[in-house]
Amino acid sequence: MNKKSNKNWISLDIKVDEVKNDFPVGTKVTRDSLKVFAVPSETKKAYNFFEKVIPTIESHLAVHSKKIKEVEEWLLRNVKDKCGKGTTSILLITGPAGSGKSATINVLCNKLDIRISEWVNPVDQDYELSKGPGQSAQFLEFLVQSKYLSLLEDSGKKLTLVEDFPNSVIRKPDEFFTILEKVYYKARSAIVFICADEDMSNNISHQLFPQNIRDLYKIENITFNACSVTLMKNSLKRACSLILERSDLFTPPHNDIIEAIVITSCGDIRSAMNQLYFASLKGFVRSK
Incomplete structure (x- = not known):
């Protein structure tokens, strides 16, 4: 069997009868025409919402202003005002997915002129494990090399960020x-470690940062809450202002759509933005 896959296509369970009214009068609606109708044009793809x-x-x-202030104070105390002497300051940021953890670090580091050096997992893990150094070795090398600064760098303006943990250390916390x-x-x-809270049986923050480890290495923990309804509505309002600027690509969503997004996203701002995008995108077929 000759199987073909195209990552540009999104498989949608669409019934022809449900979307006939979305086409101009006299248009013959078929499954193929639905695919053309549902896929954004090149202009839409070029606009990175x-x-x-x-x-x-x-x-x-x-994110709540008090939580932002808490993170900023840690950065000022442990990055900006620290002269690079003594042991390493470590912060663990935990909270639900889409609660603004990474965004807060990026915004505040940009504000305070702190350069971020972020660990990224190797793409070709199979090759790295079989031909090159293991993930744990690479991870250690990255963290250790972060201590080396050029003569032009200020040690008080650099932060090492880890959000995407290597699978090897997740499988073997002792490493x-x-x-x-x-x-x-x-x-x-x-160093700032970011962990998204999951169910207790598969919680990376509990596996890699048990209380005895936090105490031993004086790891501070700041916990984020899920995005509140008020803050989420404010963010969606800002996103809608961007949508209004591109009436050729988007249709502004009704208030009831916004309310539904707030409810179904369950405090996850990334999920809310994804829903808003597809709810507003012209040419994206939605079932009745």
């Missing part, structure tokens, strides 16, 4: 504990 809604200043964050021990006494730049 999600890039434009990324928060760039504090007022854009869907992560060993890495922490080596990094804690060597790295000069502060």
Whole structure:
């Protein structure tokens, strides 16, 4: 059997009878025409809605102001005002997916002129595991190298960020504990670990950062809450203003659609933005 896959296509369970009224009068509606109708044009693809809604200043964050202040104070105390002496300052940020953890760090570091060095998992993991150094070794090398700064760099303006943990340390937390021990006494730049809360049986923050490890390495923990209804509505309002600027690509959603998005997103701002995008995109077929 000759199987073909095209990542540009999204498989949708669409019934022809449900969308006939969305086409001009006299148009013959078939499954093929539905595909053409549902796929955004090249102009739509060129407009990166999600890039434009990324928060760039504090007022854009869907995070409580007290939580933003808490993170900012840690950055000032452990990054900006620390001279690179002593042990490594480590912050663990936890909270539900889409609660603004990463966005807050990025906005505040930009505000405070702090350079972020972020760990990214190797794309070709099979190759790395079989031909090159293991993930744990690469991870350790990355964290340790973060202590080396060029003569032009200010040690008080650099932060090491880890959000995408290597699978190897998730499978074997003891390896992560060993890495922490080596990094804690060597790295000069502060480290921020970000973990999304999951169910207790599969919670990375509990596996990699049990209380004894937090106490041993003086790891501070700031916990984010799910995005509140008020903050989410404010963020969606800002996103809708972007939609209004591109009437050729989007149709402004009705208030009842916004209310439904707020309810179904369950405090996840990323989920809310995804729903808003598809609810507003012209040419995207929606069932009746």
